[in-house]
Amino acid sequence: MPYDTPNDPDRLRAWLLAAARRDARAFHALYVATSPKLFGFALRILRKHELAEEALQDAFVSIWHAAGTYQAELAAPMTWMAAIVRNKALDILRRTGGAPDIDVARFDVEVMDNLEDTGPGPADLLQSSAEARALAHCMAALERAHRQAIGLAFFHDLSHSEVAQQLALPIGTVKTWIRRGLLKLKTCLAREGL
Missing domain, CATH: 1.10.1740.10 (RNA polymerase sigma factor, region 2, helix turn helix motif)
Structure with a gap:
């Protein structure tokens, strides 16, 4: 129903x-x-x-x-x-x-x-808050370069080529950093129960 x-x-x-x-x-x-x-x-x-x-x-x-x-x-x-x-x-x-x-x-x-x-109700907001803290903790555990590349790509909504321009790096390097960083994030978030 x-x-x-x-x-x-x-x-x-x-x-x-x-x-x-x-x-x-x-x-x-x-x-x-x-x-x-x-x-x-x-x-x-x-x-x-x-x-x-x-x-x-x-x-x-x-x-x-x-x-x-x-x-x-x-x-x-x-x-x-x-x-x-x-x-x-x-x-x-x-x-x-x-x-x-x-x-x-x-x-x-x-x-x-x-x-x-x-x-969203209070339970949703509480859950979102816990997820945000876990994400912040896992982001802080990343290498600085990976964290910066992921931050530009996902939090500033830049394409890989735009991130490469911002960081003055080859696009292949940026893609590798983002991929490795996301794998580390996934592992960390899994340990956090997310």
Whole structure:
């Protein structure tokens, strides 16, 4: 079943109302459509995948049981579900003796701002950030000449011949440096789990 508009409040509201009538298929659709974004919110609070998964699972159990109490006039469906996820995440922090690494009040404002955003969610941004750090680490491990050639080719979008002109080198040398550098990057990124 395609979920092309996961943030459509009307669709989410319909699934919540159906879940209140114990419609498991509607609840599954609600989960598939909203869990990635809600997981990202839990992950931003808890910083550990396993704890965020636990918070998300606890939240969806609560959503299943409390779906009949949802009041559309008080909150949008994602706002209501995000509040449940937030509370479950904070419960886990209290239980494990942790303290949030974030300003919870500011986080709440960011959550509300991001609920309507169809761009990358917090989990996506966290993953992108980890990938960027790994790439920077691996780039720093390259020989200076390889790093410079790759940087000009990929980050400045220059052709091999343009890179050769910039570096005043034969094009064959530039191609070799880029190829070798990319092989080293691939190996390094594989070691980083990417």
